[in-house]
Amino acid sequence: xTMTTMTTMTTPTTIKNNPDKILLGHGSGGKLSHDLIxxxxxxxxxxxxxxxxxxxxxxxxxxxxxxxxxxxFVVDPIFFPGGNIGNLAVAGTVNDLAVSGAEPKYLSxxxxxxxxxxxxxxxxxxxxxxxxxxKAGVTIVTGDTKVVDKGKCDKIFINTxxxxxxxxxxxxxxxxxxxxxxxxxxxxxxxxxHGMSVMAARNELNIQTHITSDCACLxxxxxxxxxxxxxxxxxxxxxxxxxxxxxxxxVKGSDYGIQIDEDKLVIHESVRGLxxxxxxxxxxxxxxxxxxxxxxxxxxxxVLSKIxxxxxGKEASIIGSISEDHKGKAWLNTGVGGKRVIxxxxxxxxxxxx
Amino acid sequence: xKYIDEYRNKDIVQYFAGQINIISTKHVRIMEVxxxxxxxxxxxxxxxxxxxxxxxxSGPGCPVCVTSREYIDRAVAYSRMEDVIITTYxxxxxxxxxxxxxxxxxxxxxxxxIVYSILDAMLIAKNNGLKKVIFLGIGFETTAPASAAGxxxxxxxxxxxxxxxSAHKVMPPAMEALIDDGxxxxxxxxxxxxxxxxxxxxYMDIPKKYKMGVVISxxxxxxxxxxxxxxxxxxxxxEPKVExxxxxxxxxxxxxxxxxxxxxxxxxxxxxxRGLGILKNSGLKIKKEYEMHDSEKMIEVEVEExxxxxxxxxxxxxxxxxxxxxxGLFGKSCTPADPVGACMVSSEGSCHxxxxxxx
Numbered sequence: 001x002t003m004t005t006m007t008t009m010t011t012p013t014t015i016k017n018n019p020d021k022i023l024l025g026h027g028s029g030g031k032l033s034h035d036l037i038x039x040x041x042x043x044x045x046x047x048x049x050x051x052x053x054x055x056x057x058x059x060x061x062x063x064x065x066x067x068x069x070x071x072x073f074v075v076d077p078i079f080f081p082g083g084n085i086g087n088l089a090v091a092g093t094v095n096d097l098a099v100s101g102a103e104p105k106y107l108s109x110x111x112x113x114x115x116x117x118x119x120x121x122x123x124x125x126x127x128x129x130x131x132x133x134x135k136a137g138v139t140i141v142t143g144d145t146k147v148v149d150k151g152k153c154d155k156i157f158i159n160t161x162x163x164x165x166x167x168x169x170x171x172x173x174x175x176x177x178x179x180x181x182x183x184x185x186x187x188x189x190x191x192x193x194h195g196m197s198v199m200a201a202r203n204e205l206n207i208q209t210h211i212t213s214d215c216a217c218l219x220x221x222x223x224x225x226x227x228x229x230x231x232x233x234x235x236x237x238x239x240x241x242x243x244x245x246x247x248x249x250x251v252k253g254s255d256y257g258i259q260i261d262e263d264k265l266v267i268h269e270s271v272r273g274l275x276x277x278x279x280x281x282x283x284x285x286x287x288x289x290x291x292x293x294x295x296x297x298x299x300x301x302x303v304l305s306k307i308x309x310x311x312x313g314k315e316a317s318i319i320g321s322i323s324e325d326h327k328g329k330a331w332l333n334t335g336v337g338g339k340r341v342i343x344x345x346x347x348x349x350x351x352x353x354x
Numbered sequence: 355x356k357y358i359d360e361y362r363n364k365d366i367v368q369y370f371a372g373q374i375n376i377i378s379t380k381h382v383r384i385m386e387v388x389x390x391x392x393x394x395x396x397x398x399x400x401x402x403x404x405x406x407x408x409x410x411x412s413g414p415g416c417p418v419c420v421t422s423r424e425y426i427d428r429a430v431a432y433s434r435m436e437d438v439i440i441t442t443y444x445x446x447x448x449x450x451x452x453x454x455x456x457x458x459x460x461x462x463x464x465x466x467x468i469v470y471s472i473l474d475a476m477l478i479a480k481n482n483g484l485k486k487v488i489f490l491g492i493g494f495e496t497t498a499p500a501s502a503a504g505x506x507x508x509x510x511x512x513x514x515x516x517x518x519x520s521a522h523k524v525m526p527p528a529m530e531a532l533i534d535d536g537x538x539x540x541x542x543x544x545x546x547x548x549x550x551x552x553x554x555x556x557y558m559d560i561p562k563k564y565k566m567g568v569v570i571s572x573x574x575x576x577x578x579x580x581x582x583x584x585x586x587x588x589x590x591x592x593e594p595k596v597e598x599x600x601x602x603x604x605x606x607x608x609x610x611x612x613x614x615x616x617x618x619x620x621x622x623x624x625x626x627x628r629g630l631g632i633l634k635n636s637g638l639k640i641k642k643e644y645e646m647h648d649s650e651k652m653i654e655v656e657v658e659e660x661x662x663x664x665x666x667x668x669x670x671x672x673x674x675x676x677x678x679x680x681x682g683l684f685g686k687s688c689t690p691a692d693p694v695g696a697c698m699v700s701s702e703g704s705c706h707x708x709x710x711x712x713x
Contacts, residue, residue: 335364336367336399337364337403338399340402343710
């Protein structure tokens with residue numbers, strides 16, 4: 001494909017002199033690297049801190065508590081219904097900060113790209129990151145690009161780190177130390193969408209579905225929830241390992257139990273169908289836009305209705321509670337009236353879903 | 355979800371739970387033979403709904419679990435050959451052999467690929483003409499017809515580099531062996547998908563010879579609760595017989611086309627089952643006419659000596675004599691992440707199901 005046809009076909013905004021494919025030279029630090037930075041990264045991530053292009057981003061901070069996190073993204077395929085690896089790379093890190101009770105502010109973005117990767121796809125990924133970062137109110141202030149020989153990585157891997165400002169009153173949220181029996185457990189909607197959309201998008205399965213990833217930045221929803229109640233005691237995004245893993249990690253070694261009501265969980269029909277087909281338990285399937293919130297029972301309804309005001313929380317529900325009995329264990333009240341334990345997932349249910 | 359939600363209806367499940375409670379007077383031990391049932395029973399928390407008089411025990415119906423270490427050792431040996439691609443259903447790759455697993459071999463460079471169907475394996479063979487592609491044929495009457503169809507198709511298509519390594523087994527000899535061995539069972543929940551192929555006639559000897567009932571069951575909670583109700587009724591009335599609960603799928607005569615295909619490709623042989631030992635006419639061997647697709651015949655390989663793991667009581671668990679929690683290794687040195695025995699590897703294994711849902 002020639003350069004011109006490529007640009008007119010896929011991304012009309014692409015500027016002149018862009019390559020068709022990423023070459024090893026784009027990671028060399030020389031002229032090609034500078035072109036890539038100028039024509040792509042600073043173009044879309046455009047902000048005064050990044051534009052200085054110094055070795056470190058120098059950022060002003062007003063708080064004495066910061067939250068700091070990092071995550072790497074290797075999803076396969078890199079484009080899936082509902083998003084791409086770029087959306088994941090921003091949302092994953094923004095959400096990790098937000099669930100710690102922090103206000104996400106700054107991100108770094110490191111790209112490891114396989115030689116020969118399509119420039120137009122890279123541009124689509126970068127645009128997705130820029131759009132999501134803007135929506136979430138975060139700035140991508142520093143970055144890095146490496147290009148490796150063909151076959152040494154699978155198309156593109158992205159690492160993002162993030163810094164958020166943490167209000168002193170939210171410092172305990174990430175540990176959940178204030179959780180006590182009677183507290184309610186809320187999730188902001190359906191489970192299993194992301195994992196199953198990626199699974200269905202893999203060619204080898206030859207499955208066509210309408211499942212769309214729930215990939216989204218949750219920081220605004222979480223900020224609203226935090227404003228609505230002082231009794232939010234714990235939050236975690238239910239990514240790899242799904243809701244089941246969050247619940248079983250939380251309860252392990254604790255002096256309370258957890259019970260979850262299966263019939264309160266929202267699982268979309270198509271997700272349930274594909275899980276049945278492939279033998280997966282939706283409890284353990286990854287989400288990329290779901291947060292589990294534990295809140296004092298007196299504020300549970302208030303927080304729930306606040307979350308429901310957000311487009312990302314329309315299907316939110318109270319799915320269970322913290323109990324006095326069966327300490328250290330999580331129980332599921334099954335839809336048919338039975339009971340079973342929720343255990344931590346062992347091994348990989350789905351490889352490379354984020 | 356249509357055709358599933360109806361069978362997960364809480365009211366109907368509770369109805370059967372109530373009925374079982376009303377009619378059950380004797381203490382009964384009911385064995386679910388099939389691993390699919392084991393998973394459903396644990397996943398939906400059904401034991402919680404049953405009276406104390408009804409005890410459910412898991413049987414030898416997880417094909418991965420009953421497979422010998424020797425089989426895995428040979429598959430591992432094949433995978434180490436330069437010109438071989440191993441294709442397998444996913445469950446098998448983590449099953450421990452004597453000193454290795456297919457997963458470990460894959461990590462050290464062996465070409466081991468997970469497939470969802472034998473047709474995928476054949477496609478790999480077609481696209482890799484210079485390699486020998488071996489499909490690990492595992493499972494009971496449920497998956498054996500697919501292997502048979504694959505072998506037939508490979509022969510028609512002249513796919514000379516495609517082989518099946520058969521560990522296929524048939525169910526009835528194991529069900530009879532358990533009773534012959536004196537395992538304490540009062541009735542069988544019969545395997546739904548095996549019976550879809552075989553029909554009900556293969557179980558007819560069980561009520562006749564052993565005065566014990568078999569109810570062929572579906573896999574949803576309503577199916578299983580109804581089947582337990584039917585069995586308890588049989589036992590209370592002393593009327594052992596073969597009944598089909600899973601009538602929406604299982605026909606009394608089974609799938610005749612699939613049966614013919616099995617007859618065309620396979621013949622019976624004595625086979626080794628974990629927990630049961632060697633049972634005659636319990637394994638399926640590829641017939642001489644099709645041996646060009648039989649890896650055991652066509653591909654020579656040196657296999658290491660088989661070593662059984664110490665302390666693992668998979669065998670007793672598969673016989674229903676012990677429960678996973680009775681094993682000293684369970685949840686300690688044997689977990690799904692680092693399994694010692696096959697019952698902990700397979701998603702249908704009773705140790706795995708117990709670990710996940712009932713610890």
